[in-house]
Amino acid sequence: MSSKKMWTTRVRESTLEKFEPEDLLPDRQPAYVASWIYIFGVATIAAFVMLVISGLILTFEGPAWWHTSSIGHFFNSIHLWSVELFFVFMVVHLWGKFWMAAWRGRRWMTWITGVISFFASIVTGFTGYLIQTNFDSQWIATQAKDSFNSVGIGAYFNALNTGQAMLIHVSLLPLALGGLVVWHVILVRRKGVVPPIEAGGSE
Amino acid sequence: MNLLSIDLNHPAHYLTAGPISVSYGNLVMIGLVIVLFVVALVLPFPSHDDDERS
Incomplete structure (x- = not known):
């Protein structure tokens, strides 16, 4: 067998090197993260999850349903208010990161x-x-x-x-x-x- | 219940100042976001004195 590594081996080793489990799912954060300004990223994601869930329900039921039934109105409203919160949280997240120049330390990507x-x-x-x-x-x-x-x-x-x-x-x-x-x-x-x-x- | 509802069945009211024109609804939302941003900066975050978050 050749000593050359298979592509699957290279991908696995490269992935484990770049994405260490301790980094992806940490159990400790620096002390400065204990501020309300740091929660708006995950709040935006929470609103996005609600958008996807309510959007899937609207997709399956269709416009006639969300225009005419009370449950349809309810999920239509959930979708609307989720997107309102999504943008509110995202804008606060954006302002927070802008004023702390969050692209520092090779974080430009x-x-x-x-x-x-x-x-x-x-x-x-x-x-x-x-x-x-x-x-x-x-x-x-x-x-x-x-x-x-x-x-x-x-x-x-x-x-x-x-x-x-x-x-x-x-x-x-x-x-x-x-x-x-x-x-x-x-x-x-x-x-x-x-x-x-x-x-x-x-x- | 009707006291709690807002009648949206009419054109929006606008605040106009020169070239700038913004509806009161959008103005309220912009104000809320600014207030939320300031509150997030100044409100103390509940912390664990022992700093053990494992």
Whole structure:
């Protein structure tokens, strides 16, 4: 047998080297993490989980259900208020990390994945508005189509096409956003939580 | 119960100052987020004196 390692061996060893279980699931955190400003990342994820769960229920039951039944109204409201909280928590998380310059200590990729997640969330929220199937969504769609045409992307994304917005909202964007969030959290675990600026170092 | 509900069946009220125009609903949300941010910075976090969190 050749001494050259199999690709599975290389992947396993590389993965274990980069993603040590103690880093991924720590049982201790630095003292400076004991502040309310550090909880908004996980609060955002909690709201995201609620969004996925309520969104799955809305997906299976459909617009006629969420417009006409009391239980449908309830889950529609859960989805709405989850996204309100999702953005509130994410904005506080963003402000907190911005003012503590959280990209220090070679954490720039953590920051970038957060920025991309933020913009992906806005697009997801927008497509969500488009598929409410009410007068509000019609108004938003007719206004948005002019914006898209003016920047030259109207041929690829038609805000008036509810089916297109529906599929993007329930399949493409949640998967992309979920993947980005997982990547973001893994980077936080690998690099550790950024210390306050006044603490000195950047590690 | 009706006393607790808010009638949304009308166009939003807007605050306009020059080029800036924002609905009162959005203004309230922006204010809440700012308040939440400040509270998160100043409110003491419950801590464990022995610092044993295992």
